[in-house]
Amino acid sequence: MSKRIEVTDLNCYYGKFLAVEDVTMTIHPRSVTAFIGPSGCGKSTFLRTLNRMHEVIPGAYVEGDVLIDGNNLYGPGVDPVNVRRQVGMVFQRPNPFPTMSIKDNVLAGYKLNKQRMKASEADDLLEKSLRGANLWEEVKNRLDKPGSGLSGGQQQRLCIARAIAMQPEVLLMDEPCSALDPISTLAVEDLIQELKETYTIVIVTHNMQQAARVSDETAFFNIAGTGAPGKLIEMGATEKIFSTPDEKATEDYITGRFG
Numbered sequence: 001m002s003k004r005i006e007v008t009d010l011n012c013y014y015g016k017f018l019a020v021e022d023v024t025m026t027i028h029p030r031s032v033t034a035f036i037g038p039s040g041c042g043k044s045t046f047l048r049t050l051n052r053m054h055e056v057i058p059g060a061y062v063e064g065d066v067l068i069d070g071n072n073l074y075g076p077g078v079d080p081v082n083v084r085r086q087v088g089m090v091f092q093r094p095n096p097f098p099t100m101s102i103k104d105n106v107l108a109g110y111k112l113n114k115q116r117m118k119a120s121e122a123d124d125l126l127e128k129s130l131r132g133a134n135l136w137e138e139v140k141n142r143l144d145k146p147g148s149g150l151s152g153g154q155q156q157r158l159c160i161a162r163a164i165a166m167q168p169e170v171l172l173m174d175e176p177c178s179a180l181d182p183i184s185t186l187a188v189e190d191l192i193q194e195l196k197e198t199y200t201i202v203i204v205t206h207n208m209q210q211a212a213r214v215s216d217e218t219a220f221f222n223i224a225g226t227g228a229p230g231k232l233i234e235m236g237a238t239e240k241i242f243s244t245p246d247e248k249a250t251e252d253y254i255t256g257r258f259g
Contacts, residue, residue: 003068003169003200004029005050010064011229012045012054020046021229023064025219032192032201034211034238037221037253042230043204044174046221050202051087051172052080068170085109087170088163093179094155096147096162102139105147105158106130109166125165133161134191153184157191164195171195173203177210189214208254212242220250 005027012020020042027033035043048054049062052073066073073083096105104111106129107122117125126143130136135157139150147158156176163171173192177185192201192214205211211218219235234247245251 005170005200005202006065006067007050008065008067010046010049010062010066012042012049012062013060014057015059018229020049020221021231023232025232025235027200027202028217029200030196030198031216032196032203032214033217033219034215035202035204035219035221036206036208036211037230037233038223039206040226040230041221041223043221045230047172047174047202047204048089050170051089052083053089055080085166086168087172088166088168090156090159090163090171090173090176092175094152094159096150096155096158098146098148100147101144102147102150102158103143106161106165108162129161129165132164132195133157134187134194135161151184153180153187156180156184156188160188160191160195164199168199170200170202173201175204175206178206185210208242212238218242220245220247220253222249222253 007023007025007027010020010023011018023046035047037043045054050066054060054062062074068086072078097108100108103126106126110117127136130139135154138154147155150158177188180188189210192203195201203214215238217235218238218241220233220241221230222233223230234241234245234250241250242254245254
């Protein structure tokens with residue numbers, strides 16, 4: 001199910017402002033790729049180009065190519081909504097729909113897309129998705145209760161269940177643990193390790209230890225100064241990036257000399 005992502009010469013704009021410049025990278029299937037770098041260097045902006053959420057912002061657009069198994073997400077006639085079904089997104093703060101039950105939160109994607117399914121199929125998908133997010137045993141007796149009544153860590157895993165219910169091929173996570181306590185963070189990190197057996201996962205994180213723990217490859221982004229575009233400085237196996245990076249800027253950031 002998981003897919004290879006190939007990005008070539010990608011530039012991200014907000015109107016006339018060039019936010020991320022000339023990124024070329026390959027993200028391998030069934031792996032976790034972490035994006036690290038100082039605030040404002042374009043990590044999250046670039047992440048959102050991988051499922052065409054960047055262009056939701058008025059005036060925002062990209063130049064370049066993003067291919068998933070050879071299919072260009074920005075090719076002529078490509079429907080951005082279909083791209084977002086294929087490439088799921090989990091955001092920084094847990095965002096379950098507050099008026100919906102746990103069950104309706106998980107199945108929200110199907111209802112929003114007006115896709116019909118039998119009650120038995122919906123129940124099967126609900127259980128499968130919640131099990132996939134390691135949440136089933138904790139919520140199976142309160143599926144009709146509001147999703148907003150769960151703890152922060154449970155809410156984030158509910159959002160992951162909602163994302164995987166749509167059966168995507170890629171999962172993007174934008175600082176998914178930044179609002180969580182250490183125990184909830186560990187639960188999500190363990191889940192990420194399990195999910196990579198099925199999905200291609202890309203995670204933005206400010207936590208160096210987290211990147212080292214969960215990712216197979218790490219990409220370091222940096223920015224020359226205020227108003228300058230973010231750039232990909234270096235990408236490689238996480239162990240190498242954290243032990244013997246090729247670029248001094250990467251070493252300075254990882255060792256805490258700046259950022």
